[in-house]
Amino acid sequence: MAKERVLITGAAGFLGSHLCDRFIKEGYDVIGMDNLITGSMDNIAHLMGKEHFEFYHHDVSKYVHVPGELKYILHFASPASPIDYLKIPIQTLKVGAHGTHNLLGLAKDKKARILVASTSEVYGDPLVHPQTEDYYGNVNPIGPRGVYDEAKRFMESITMAYHTYHQLETRIVRIFNTYGPRMRLNDGRVLPAFIGQALRGEDLTIFGDGSQTRSFCYVDDLVEGIYRLLLSDHVYPVNVGNPDEITISEFAEEIIKLTGTKQKVIYKDLPEDDPKKRQPDITKAQKLLGWEPKVNRQEGLKITYEYFKSLDKEKLFQKEHKDFEKYIVK
Ligand code: UDP
Numbered sequence: 637m638a639k640e641r642v643l644i645t646g647a648a649g650f651l652g653s654h655l656c657d658r659f660i661k662e663g664y665d666v667i668g669m670d671n672l673i674t675g676s677m678d679n680i681a682h683l684m685g686k687e688h689f690e691f692y693h694h695d696v697s698k699y700v701h702v703p704g705e706l707k708y709i710l711h712f713a714s715p716a717s718p719i720d721y722l723k724i725p726i727q728t729l730k731v732g733a734h735g736t737h738n739l740l741g742l743a744k745d746k747k748a749r750i751l752v753a754s755t756s757e758v759y760g761d762p763l764v765h766p767q768t769e770d771y772y773g774n775v776n777p778i779g780p781r782g783v784y785d786e787a788k789r790f791m792e793s794i795t796m797a798y799h800t801y802h803q804l805e806t807r808i809v810r811i812f813n814t815y816g817p818r819m820r821l822n823d824g825r826v827l828p829a830f831i832g833q834a835l836r837g838e839d840l841t842i843f844g845d846g847s848q849t850r851s852f853c854y855v856d857d858l859v860e861g862i863y864r865l866l867l868s869d870h871v872y873p874v875n876v877g878n879p880d881e882i883t884i885s886e887f888a889e890e891i892i893k894l895t896g897t898k899q900k901v902i903y904k905d906l907p908e909d910d911p912k913k914r915q916p917d918i919t920k921a922q923k924l925l926g927w928e929p930k931v932n933r934q935e936g937l938k939i940t941y942e943y944f945k946s947l948d949k950e951k952l953f954q955k956e957h958k959d960f961e962k963y964i965v966k
Pocket of ligand 1: 718
């Protein structure tokens with residue numbers, strides 16, 4: 637019997653590539669799609685040439701054609717680090733808006749169920765803590781993060797509209813900060829930034845006074861939550877993330893301990909609209925999906941550190957964002 641087919645967009649990205657692995661493991665045929673603006677073929681090199689994997693090099697902001705049947709579509713294509721949105725703001729808007737529209741159209745045509753990757757950024761700089769799914773958020777539409785936040789908010793709207801108007805089977809996951817192997821070393825996000833700095837023998841750069849908080853989820857836990865949400869019958873957004881909240885200062889200390897670096901922390905200006913607090917309320921995911929994270933930060937960071945250490949030195953010193961301060965520091 638032919639296997640069921642799944643389309644995963646953003647397949648060469650951090651989350652997309654882990655999802656490809658999971659769906660192949662679950663016995664699906666996976667079609668991975670990516671335009672490789674922020675993704676890397678290194679993340680899916682191990683899948684290339686495999687019987688149950690096909691790769692389409694395509695930008696989903698343009699019309700998407702996939703021959704044959706599709707059971708599920710997972711839309712994970714998008715720049716996802718604050719520096720990326722600043723460098724490629726128009727593509728960020730287009731993939732959340734046009735890309736989502738194209739994939740909803742494809743899902744309708746194929747009678748496929750679609751899950752879209754939304755984000756805790758829909759809550760902006762939140763005034764409700766921890767963030768529950770019924771909070772509408774505090775987003776600056778014209779700030780540097782607006783291109784990402786508003787694209788994702790539009791993504792949620794159009795997805796719900798296709799559900800109500802076309803009776804499409806839709807799922808929306810709101811993803812909180814996630815980490816693990818295959819994160820881009822130089823995408824500017826805090827975890828690869830700190831680990832990269834430690835490995836290069838540089839000081840760790842804390843933005844602001846370091847009192848802002850984040851809650852970091854290990855990638856395997858996130859993938860499990862997404863998999864369960866896709867198979868559930870819940871059409872409204874569900875937070876998936878790890879509620880273990882930590883300040884960025886404490887996080888820097890953890891990385892210093894983990895890596896044994898002798899460097900110190902230095903302070904830089906806080907980027908505009910940087911959320912002061914972030915922590916998911918996962919009551920809904922616990923109740924509806926029987927899901928909660930299993931991997932604690934100590935374990936997850938160790939695995940992630942080993943991954944970054946295993947990269948070739950050349951990559952470590954390749955500073956794709958060497959000019960990034962001009963983008964984000966006021
Ligand atoms: N951050 C930092 N130093 C860095 C990179 C980021 O202090 O070198 C801070 C950033 O200002 C934010 C937090 O770490 O408060 C998380 O940033 P990230 O870019 O990883 O993602 P965000 O959660 O802001 O989308």
